[in-house]
Amino acid sequence: MVCKRDPTCALRWPTWALCAVTLGGGSLCAQDGSKPAPGQAETRRSVATQPAKTEGPGLAVHYPGDRGITGHPAVLFATGFESGVDGGMKRRRKGVEILEDPEVAHTGKSCARITATRGKDTGGDLVYEWKKGVDRCFLRFYCKFDPKTVTPHHFVHLGGHMPTYKYRFGGGAGIRPPGGADGKFGTTIEPPDLDRAPDGRKGWMFYTYWHEMRSWQTPQGESAGKPNAWYGNNFLADHQRPFVGRGRWICVEILLHVNRIGQHDGQQAVWIDGRKVGHWGPGYPVGSWIRDRFVTSGSWNKKPAPFEGFSWRTDERLKIRRAMLQWYVSDRAARKGKADENIVYFDNVVIATEYIGPLAIERTKGP
Numbered sequence: 001m002v003c004k005r006d007p008t009c010a011l012r013w014p015t016w017a018l019c020a021v022t023l024g025g026g027s028l029c030a031q032d033g034s035k036p037a038p039g040q041a042e043t044r045r046s047v048a049t050q051p052a053k054t055e056g057p058g059l060a061v062h063y064p065g066d067r068g069i070t071g072h073p074a075v076l077f078a079t080g081f082e083s084g085v086d087g088g089m090k091r092r093r094k095g096v097e098i099l100e101d102p103e104v105a106h107t108g109k110s111c112a113r114i115t116a117t118r119g120k121d122t123g124g125d126l127v128y129e130w131k132k133g134v135d136r137c138f139l140r141f142y143c144k145f146d147p148k149t150v151t152p153h154h155f156v157h158l159g160g161h162m163p164t165y166k167y168r169f170g171g172g173a174g175i176r177p178p179g180g181a182d183g184k185f186g187t188t189i190e191p192p193d194l195d196r197a198p199d200g201r202k203g204w205m206f207y208t209y210w211h212e213m214r215s216w217q218t219p220q221g222e223s224a225g226k227p228n229a230w231y232g233n234n235f236l237a238d239h240q241r242p243f244v245g246r247g248r249w250i251c252v253e254i255l256l257h258v259n260r261i262g263q264h265d266g267q268q269a270v271w272i273d274g275r276k277v278g279h280w281g282p283g284y285p286v287g288s289w290i291r292d293r294f295v296t297s298g299s300w301n302k303k304p305a306p307f308e309g310f311s312w313r314t315d316e317r318l319k320i321r322r323a324m325l326q327w328y329v330s331d332r333a334a335r336k337g338k339a340d341e342n343i344v345y346f347d348n349v350v351i352a353t354e355y356i357g358p359l360a361i362e363r364t365k366g367p
Contacts, residue, residue: 058357095124116329133319150337159186174228179211237278266310282309
């Protein structure tokens with residue numbers, strides 16, 4: 001059974017879907033460390049390159065408490081919600097509010113709270129879009145799951161679409177998007193099962209749409225000719241640390257890096273609390289495709305081979321230009337819990353073209 005909005009394989013494949021992906025070698029894309037000449041920064045930023053080092057502290061280390069971080073040339077947007085929903089970010093759907101409570105906020109006095117009320121609505125979103133798209137984008141945010149909340153159906157999303165994409169105002173679930181002039185691509189980071197159920201998701205996972213995605217309908221990943229053949233492909237990393245779960249702030253950062261046209265050098269990656277736990281790009285990790293997922297462990301990993309990398313697009317005008325703090329709790333997901341209100345908190349959001357890293361601690365001067 002699948003949901004009406006954007007059914008996940010976590011609902012359709014309760015057990016074997018948990019075959020996981022091991023971490024690949026190599027490091028994440030970044031610039032080569034040299035400073036671009038005046039007027040060249042945007043050009044360098046928009047060209048997909050070979051993987052380069054971004055391990056160690058990110059740009060946030062230079063801005064304790066994220067104060068002044070918007071002054072960094074690589075930063076596209078940042079908010080701690082101290083002035084509400086600002087800077088061009090917009091609310092979408094119901095359930096979004098700004099909570100002024102320093103005991104709850106990660107830093108400062110405010111954070112965003114999104115509530116999905118069972119039987120009434122499915123949550124809400126905070127969306128930031130920018131006109132001049134980029135080819136490499138890091139999204140860092142802090143989140144905290146309420147002690148009584150259920151595991152959401154879908155979580156935080158990063159991607160882009162052309163102005164002429166057919167489903168730019170909604171819909172598109174179960175449909176493989178084009179990668180060209182009318183195209184779209186995007187990836188959603190999904191949390192582990194908050195209840196640690198035996199058949200639940202064991203770690204953070206990408207749920208990904210692009211023009212070369214595989215189908216769930218056949219083992220070869222091809223459509224069997226039935227409706228809704230193309231739901232998001234799953235990328236779940238092995239060897240993740242045990243999930244602490246609800247009631248604590250978690251630092252999540254994701255990378256989306258598009259390909260050069262005609263190449264499969266696109267990437268995606270995720271860090272949890274500053275530790276890289278998953279990275280998929282050209283040549284890594286080694287594993288096997290089975291239906292709509294790439295696995296490197298378990299009985300489904302029958303013919304291991306290096307991951308081919310992503311061809312996110314076929315038109316260089318298709319770029320990353322949209323980030324969404326999504327809290328979608330479907331009716332089916334809500335029925336798994338006991339609470340009428342399922343709540344998540346967000347704080348300290350940064351979008352940049354370089355690795356950001358966790359929030360640096362502000363040190364107070366002694367007397």
